[in-house]
Amino acid sequence: MIVLSGTIGAGKTSLTKMLADHLGSKAFYESVSDNPILPLFYENPKKYGFLLQIYFLNKRLSQIKTAQKTGKNNILDRSIYEDALLFQLTADLNRATQTEVDIYKSLVDNMMSEMDGVADIKNPDLLIHVRVSFETMLSRIKIRGRSFEQIDENPELFDYYQELNRRYDAWFDAYDRSPKIQIDGDRFDFVEDELSRDKVLDMIDTKLAGI
Numbered sequence: 001m002i003v004l005s006g007t008i009g010a011g012k013t014s015l016t017k018m019l020a021d022h023l024g025s026k027a028f029y030e031s032v033s034d035n036p037i038l039p040l041f042y043e044n045p046k047k048y049g050f051l052l053q054i055y056f057l058n059k060r061l062s063q064i065k066t067a068q069k070t071g072k073n074n075i076l077d078r079s080i081y082e083d084a085l086l087f088q089l090t091a092d093l094n095r096a097t098q099t100e101v102d103i104y105k106s107l108v109d110n111m112m113s114e115m116d117g118v119a120d121i122k123n124p125d126l127l128i129h130v131r132v133s134f135e136t137m138l139s140r141i142k143i144r145g146r147s148f149e150q151i152d153e154n155p156e157l158f159d160y161y162q163e164l165n166r167r168y169d170a171w172f173d174a175y176d177r178s179p180k181i182q183i184d185g186d187r188f189d190f191v192e193d194e195l196s197r198d199k200v201l202d203m204i205d206t207k208l209a210g211i
């Protein structure tokens with residue numbers, strides 16, 4: 001199993017599709033349009049932050065199980081381990097309590113840990129992190145136009161987005177659950193530019209061959 005990581009609008013969903021086509025494996029997407037909690041969370045993070053994390057945790061765990069059961073190189077468009085980064089930031093901005101975050105983190109650890117003697121099946125074989133600058137992040141969010149993500153409609157989001165993007169570097173450096181690779185999403189525009197796409201797929205192929 002391969003999982004993508006990266007900030008909002010980094011291009012995880014697009015790369016997931018490209019890679020699944022390239023490897024002939026199945027793609028598993030985070031549902032955004034049919035997520036009933038996400039718009040509520042953006043409107044009132046204090047009230048819906050914890051519920052949103054439980055919603056994602058449940059969805060992602062189901063996807064991990066199906067992905068692992070149905071093929072080798074199946075791909076998830078977001079790693080389960082990033083959710084704690086987003087939730088911690090929500091708490092640091094006083095939109096959730098540290099107690100909620102601590103309980104959530106201990107629940108994830110408990111759910112993801114395997115029992116003694118059982119092979120480690122929930123962790124990916126490879127994590128691919130798409131790193132983009134804050135400017136790229138903002139322009140992608142704007143172009144994509146999901147109303148609840150727009151800064152014009154909710155100016156508080158500027159600080160949330162800026163800090164989220166900043167924290168990703170340390171998150172990626174500390175990530176140690178599997179082999180990992182970082183793609184420079186500013187340099188390689190794999191959605192618009194075919195050469196960049198081939199280069200990125202090549203980098204991933206090489207990394208996979210070495211695992």
Ligand SMILES: Nc1ncnc2c1ncn2[C@@H]1O[C@H](COP(=O)(O)OP(=O)(O)OP(=O)(O)O)[C@@H](O)[C@H]1O
Nearest residue numbers: 007008009010011012013014030032056078083086
């Ligand atoms: N754990 C979380 N806590 C809060 N919001 C989250 C969490 N996970 C995802 N989201 C929100 O869900 C939406 C979709 O997230 P995600 O970044 O995975 O996809 P995306 O924005 O389509 O990115 P990409 O362009 O890289 O595919 C975003 O609004 C994001 O903020």
